[in-house]
Amino acid sequence: MHSKIVIRRATLADVMPIHALIQSYPHELILRPLNNIVENIDRFTVGVDGEKIIACACWQILPEIGNPEGATVELQSVAVDKTYRGQGIGEKMVRFVLQRIEGFRPVQAIVLTFEPRFFGKLGFKEIEKTRIIHKIYRGCVY
Secondary structure, rough: OOOOOOEEEEEEHHHHHHHHHHHHOOOOOOOOOHHHHHHHHEEEEEEEEEEEEEEEEEEEEEEEOOOOOOOEEEEEEEOHHHHHHOOHHHHHHHHHHHHHHHHHHOOOOEEOOOOHHHHOOOOOOOOOHHOHHHHEEOOOOO
């Protein structure tokens, strides 16, 4: 068991550890270049054990063209250091991000994942990709 994990918003000092954590999941996550993490640092959340970044999660607003109030929020780059998995840290990260985005009142929160069971336990439901294909496409362009 590890010491008390603190969940907090990321800072620029966290960019390199976030990058390393995401890179440690090359087959499970979309890899992000350092500049992308820097540009989106205000949307990252980290889990910290002492001084060590052991988890991260990010969010992105996916607008609905012609309907700003119809925006969706996508959770991205949800990762927990492999030595810390199974302790509920991923769940805490996702709940923290969902709480952060709640004030935007998005129509929905989505996640594209290889771990549908994990997100299902948090209330996410599987849907056909065709229902959100335009939102996915916009994200893939970048």
